Amino acid sequence: ALDETTNQEEPKDKLVSGLLSANFNEESCLSRYQSVSYRKTSPYKPSPYLVSRLRSYENLHKRCGPHTEAYDKALEQLNSGVKIGDSECNYVVWISFSGLGNRILTLASAFLYALLTNRVLLADPGNDLGTLLCEPFPQTSWLLPLDFPLKGKFESFDQKFTHCHGNMLSTKRISAERTLPSFLYLHLAHDYNEHDKLFFCDDEQSVLHKVPWLIMKTNNYFVPSLFLMPSFENELKKLFPEKEAVFHHLGRYLFHPTNDVWGLITRYYEAYLAKADEKIGIQIRTFEPGHGPFDYVMDQIQSCFLQEKLLPEIKMQESVKIHSKNPISKAVLMTSLSAGYYEKVRDMYWRYPTATGEVIGVYQPSHETFQQSENKMHNKKALAEMYLLSLSDKLITSSWSTFGYVAQGLGGLTPWIMYKPENQTATDPACGRAMSMEPCFHAPPFYDCKAKRGIDTGRVVPHVRHCEDMSWGLKLV
Ligand code: GDP
Numbered sequence: 001a002l003d004e005t006t007n008q009e010e011p012k013d014k015l016v017s018g019l020l021s022a023n024f025n026e027e028s029c030l031s032r033y034q035s036v037s038y039r040k041t042s043p044y045k046p047s048p049y050l051v052s053r054l055r056s057y058e059n060l061h062k063r064c065g066p067h068t069e070a071y072d073k074a075l076e077q078l079n080s081g082v083k084i085g086d087s088e089c090n091y092v093v094w095i096s097f098s099g100l101g102n103r104i105l106t107l108a109s110a111f112l113y114a115l116l117t118n119r120v121l122l123a124d125p126g127n128d129l130g131t132l133l134c135e136p137f138p139q140t141s142w143l144l145p146l147d148f149p150l151k152g153k154f155e156s157f158d159q160k161f162t163h164c165h166g167n168m169l170s171t172k173r174i175s176a177e178r179t180l181p182s183f184l185y186l187h188l189a190h191d192y193n194e195h196d197k198l199f200f201c202d203d204e205q206s207v208l209h210k211v212p213w214l215i216m217k218t219n220n221y222f223v224p225s226l227f228l229m230p231s232f233e234n235e236l237k238k239l240f241p242e243k244e245a246v247f248h249h250l251g252r253y254l255f256h257p258t259n260d261v262w263g264l265i266t267r268y269y270e271a272y273l274a275k276a277d278e279k280i281g282i283q284i285r286t287f288e289p290g291h292g293p294f295d296y297v298m299d300q301i302q303s304c305f306l307q308e309k310l311l312p313e314i315k316m317q318e319s320v321k322i323h324s325k326n327p328i329s330k331a332v333l334m335t336s337l338s339a340g341y342y343e344k345v346r347d348m349y350w351r352y353p354t355a356t357g358e359v360i361g362v363y364q365p366s367h368e369t370f371q372q373s374e375n376k377m378h379n380k381k382a383l384a385e386m387y388l389l390s391l392s393d394k395l396i397t398s399s400w401s402t403f404g405y406v407a408q409g410l411g412g413l414t415p416w417i418m419y420k421p422e423n424q425t426a427t428d429p430a431c432g433r434a435m436s437m438e439p440c441f442h443a444p445p446f447y448d449c450k451a452k453r454g455i456d457t458g459r460v461v462p463h464v465r466h467c468e469d470m471s472w473g474l475k476l477v
Pocket of ligand 1: 368378
């Protein structure tokens with residue numbers, strides 16, 4: 001990229017302040033080192049400690065990754081069923097589950113857990129993980145090999161499974177004194193029960209620590225609850241002195257779109273967004289019954305961007321504005337499963353001039369009508385759109401949506417969240433600025449492990465609070 005002021009090749013920080021390893025082949029994943037030229041420099045810098053822990057994780061992964069000697073040894077242990085002696089490498093296997101936004105948040109959560117417990121993260125590729133995201137660790141793979149012994153059984157893993165950690169606890173079949181199994185299934189999905197939730201207690205962690213294979217199914221960003229565990233406190237403090245930037249750093253470290261998806265992103269960006277003076281992202285996701293577009297959602301979108309002065313008012317009495325030579329241009333990137341909202345906003349700024357004289361272009365890459373998480377092209381578009389939203393200067397998101405959380409976190413953007421409509425009525429105010437750009441943990445435990453009773457975990461420490469968009473959720477601030 002050329003720096004216009006000096007007209008010289010600008011030395012860009014393509015390793016993102018040391019967050020990224022330099023040991024990758026550039027062509028195999030263009031987004032990894034090119035993304036800096038599409039983003040503003042982040043005000044959040046990874047701590048030197050995080051950088052050094054990432055480099056040592058990469059070495060561990062290379063030593064223990066698929067088809068290494070250590071991996072084969074660990075498989076022998078897995079196949080034997082019981083834990084014998086100490087294993088050189090221990091693993092967290094992440095099961096592919098739920099929509100793409102959820103999957104991205106849970107991969108980040110599982111990776112942080114792996115980092116904290118010195119485990120190696122292996123990701124079940126599901127239908128298409130490898131076609132969406134590049135390998136994040138150099139000279140190895142994070143994809144769980146297709147011949148992994150338990151792979152065919154993932155579908156049947158549930159809370160009744162004999163190796164389910166919560167189930168074993170409820171029937172008192174697991175403790176530090178007993179022989180431990182070589183693997184456990186961790187059920188951390190939204191419907192998990194009180195026994196599954198003991199995962200978030202230090203006493204259980206010290207037992208889990210001895211189990212070489214942990215197989216995890218979750219659709220939740222569970223990072224906030226890790227910050228409430230005394231055993232991880234010191235390490236997390238050193239890794240993330242800025243607590244609101246946890247997903248921001250982990251996301252920029254882990255999630256690099258494949259060349260195919262990068263093409264979708266960069267072509268769209270160059271064609272519609274690059275030249276605008278300001279880019280506004282609007283992410284619309286409704287969890288209302290029935291198919292949209294809904295008038296009350298449209299009202300809410302418009303009230304939000306006008307009330308927060310993110311886009312200008314229109315002059316309905318006028319048909320033309322005094323011509324200015326270089327009007328300020330704003331590009332609005334909208335994403336939604338429906339085209340209806342985009343059409344209305346676009347028509348509004350086409351039919352009438354703005355009160356400020358600004359020129360507003362409104363764009364939406366796709367309208368896929370409904371969620372199709374098994375469809376590869378559908379997921380590529382979804383990833384491209386999350387990423388494009390993350391390149392905005394300002395972002396409006398919808399409540400409850402992990403799709404929006406991914407965009408805000410990657411972008412380093414504290415969003416304006418549109419509150420969830422109630423009884424088919426938009427809220428007043430329509431939206432509000434979030435406390436931080438961190439995702440919300442939608443199903444946190446409310447349990448005090450020491451006192452063994454319920455507590456409000458949103459009131460224990462100042463940096464873990466209840467979310468703006470979900471009163472029972474938890475987020476880092
Ligand atoms: P959440 O349900 O909003 O938390 O987000 P998820 O990403 O987990 O699941 C929603 C899925 O629906 C996405 O992964 C996409 O497959 C699809 N989807 C929802 N909104 C959009 C959108 O604006 N654009 C596209 N392309 N897909 C969307």
